[in-house]
Amino acid sequence: MPRPPSPSIPEKEFVYNALKQSLRLDGRQALEMRTPVLTFGPELGWVEVAMGKTRVIAQVDGKMVKPPPERPLEGIVTIHSEISPMASTDYEPGRPTDEEVTMTRMLDKVLRRSDALDKESLCVQAGQRVWHLRLTIHCLADAGNLLDCACLAGIVALKHFRRPEVEVVGDEVTIHPPSERAPLPLSLHHTPFCLTFAYFPDPSTPPILDPTYLEQRLSAGLLSIALNAQKELIVVQKAGGVPLAPDEILRIIEVAVMKVKELDRIVESRLKEDIAGRHIEVR
Amino acid sequence: MTSRIEILNDGGYRSDGRKQYELRDIVIDLTQKGTADGSATITHGLTEVLVEVFGPREAKVRSQTMHDRALINVEVNIMPFSTGERRKRGRGDKRILELGSTIKSTFEPVVQTSLYPRSEIDVFVHVLQQDGGLLQASINATTLALINAGIPLHDFVCAVTGGVHSTSPLLDLTTLEENDVPHVTVAVLPRTKKVTLVTMETRLHADRFEDIFRLACEAGDVIHKEMKRAVMERAKKLVTAMDMGSRLAPAGAGDGVEKDTMVDDSNDY
Numbered sequence: 425m426p427r428p429p430s431p432s433i434p435e436k437e438f439v440y441n442a443l444k445q446s447l448r449l450d451g452r453q454a455l456e457m458r459t460p461v462l463t464f465g466p467e468l469g470w471v472e473v474a475m476g477k478t479r480v481i482a483q484v485d486g487k488m489v490k491p492p493p494e495r496p497l498e499g500i501v502t503i504h505s506e507i508s509p510m511a512s513t514d515y516e517p518g519r520p521t522d523e524e525v526t527m528t529r530m531l532d533k534v535l536r537r538s539d540a541l542d543k544e545s546l547c548v549q550a551g552q553r554v555w556h557l558r559l560t561i562h563c564l565a566d567a568g569n570l571l572d573c574a575c576l577a578g579i580v581a582l583k584h585f586r587r588p589e590v591e592v593v594g595d596e597v598t599i600h601p602p603s604e605r606a607p608l609p610l611s612l613h614h615t616p617f618c619l620t621f622a623y624f625p626d627p628s629t630p631p632i633l634d635p636t637y638l639e640q641r642l643s644a645g646l647l648s649i650a651l652n653a654q655k656e657l658i659v660v661q662k663a664g665g666v667p668l669a670p671d672e673i674l675r676i677i678e679v680a681v682m683k684v685k686e687l688d689r690i691v692e693s694r695l696k697e698d699i700a701g702r703h704i705e706v707r
Numbered sequence: 708m709t710s711r712i713e714i715l716n717d718g719g720y721r722s723d724g725r726k727q728y729e730l731r732d733i734v735i736d737l738t739q740k741g742t743a744d745g746s747a748t749i750t751h752g753l754t755e756v757l758v759e760v761f762g763p764r765e766a767k768v769r770s771q772t773m774h775d776r777a778l779i780n781v782e783v784n785i786m787p788f789s790t791g792e793r794r795k796r797g798r799g800d801k802r803i804l805e806l807g808s809t810i811k812s813t814f815e816p817v818v819q820t821s822l823y824p825r826s827e828i829d830v831f832v833h834v835l836q837q838d839g840g841l842l843q844a845s846i847n848a849t850t851l852a853l854i855n856a857g858i859p860l861h862d863f864v865c866a867v868t869g870g871v872h873s874t875s876p877l878l879d880l881t882t883l884e885e886n887d888v889p890h891v892t893v894a895v896l897p898r899t900k901k902v903t904l905v906t907m908e909t910r911l912h913a914d915r916f917e918d919i920f921r922l923a924c925e926a927g928d929v930i931h932k933e934m935k936r937a938v939m940e941r942a943k944k945l946v947t948a949m950d951m952g953s954r955l956a957p958a959g960a961g962d963g964v965e966k967d968t969m970v971d972d973s974n975d976y
Contacts, residue, residue: 525808526808528801538910539910645816655912657907657912657913661905661907663906664811664815664816664903664904665816667901668902674917
């Protein structure tokens with residue numbers, strides 16, 4: 425299928441003029457995010473994140489495998505994310521578009537290469553048995569900013585997941601099912617969140633946070649920043665687009681630092697609520 | 708496995724003998740290679756990248772062209788012998804695809820694509836040797852190759868890598884340093900001093916980031932000077948060669964540069 429048709433000229437002009445006056449079509453402020461709505465599934469490690477109409481499901485499951493010989497002391501984490509045409513007509517099965525490649529790589533960098541998860545804690549028996557965690561991300565609907573939504577879903581799913589307790593006595597390994605012993609949470613070093621800012625061709629238009637589909641299509645450049653609540657930057661990605669002054673980029677980083685603190689609060693409170701409502705302890 | 712080599716010793720020297728803010732040796736070769744419209748090889752220390760540019764030319768796949776601009780295609784090819792261990796990388800490797808799409812998005816606003824509607828500019832990046840700073844070298848070589856091909860640009864794009872070792876910023880990292888130290892690649896447009904590319908994939912505190920970010924922006928100017936010098940030298944060589952041609956011809960030897968030589972066609976057939 426050829427490239428999707430770009431927005432029409434009246435739409436383009438309307439959005440540009442509105443943005444110049446800091447008015448967004450959905451009534452948000454320029455630097456206001458859509459509040460994420462987290463829904464947890466019946467299983468632990470299943471979460472659906474909805475940011476406006478953008479929805480992503482993330483699911484974690486784990487099994488024990490033999491580790492590769494070059495890394496006998498670490499667990500394995502694989503991320504599987506394919507955007508199906510269900511998300512939007514822009515995506516085709518089998519052929520990754522530029523956007524999809526960017527999203528897959530960003531998820532990889534934010535969740536795997538940032539060392540958010542302590543891989544050594546996933547080792548059960550050195551060289552013999554380690555946990556292999558599989559994080560699957562399904563993009564249900566793309567109403568702009570699929571990347572932030574997917575990263576959020578991924579990290580919340582990892583925080584929500586509980587792995588069965590394993591007992592190692594000598595050479596014998598016993599996996600206790602959840603009904604016998606309470607499963608344990610994964611040990612995360614830090615919680616990364618991703619924020620995307622969109623820039624527009626007219627330099628007098630201020631940047632906006634969390635673009636919708638139309639705003640993303642009409643943007644002249646995107647700046648994605650992944651960071652945690654401890655003010656550590658994990659990924660900064662600005663590939664081309666409108667050139668920005670260095671001060672502008674540093675200013676946006678300051679804004680991102682503030683927003684992440686809010687996000688962290690929301691996520692923590694929702695997780696606590698959900699875990700409290702479940703019976704994970706032994707009867 | 709990290710080796711026991713110090714990244715920065717007490718005397719302020721790095722593992723390859725450079726000081727903290729010293730860039731590696733830059734060698735630029737703009738001679739024409741094969742049939743490409745423009746080609747450039749840049750070497751940063753031991754990292755060597757060759758870029759060939761074809762275009763603007765008629766697009767191979769008509770349906771992907773744009774009615775008002777040229778299409779830029781970037782293909783990256785990492786040679787199996789480029790690193791210490793020989794390893795063949797598939798074309799579909801996500802890391803290589805990402806490198807290609809990063810270079811493409813970096814140059815899309817810089818190349819004056821609106822001058823060549825419905826055409827295609829093909830950029831082939833060949834990585835011959837890798838020792839850190841791959842994206843940096845690829846972007847610098849692409850800028851030079853585009854200039855060599857005569858494609859109009861708004862500005863040079865100069866890229867440099869930077870890293871922070873505990874609290875000391877370092878510039879232009881080798882593979883050894885990249886594996887050990889959080890690093891960022893920055894590409895600037897020297898005339899406007901604006902930043903067109905920033906990528907960082909390792910964890911770094913926001914305050915440290917500010918230091919290295921500003922430093923890298925300044926370092927872009929140094930690379931710009933080197934690139935400009937190489938382009939001027941090449942242009943001078945070409946002009947001298949053209950001069951020689953007209954000077955050796957029998958007619959119009961006196962004024963040399965101003966007069967065009969007239970070739971007498973009457974006896975050809």
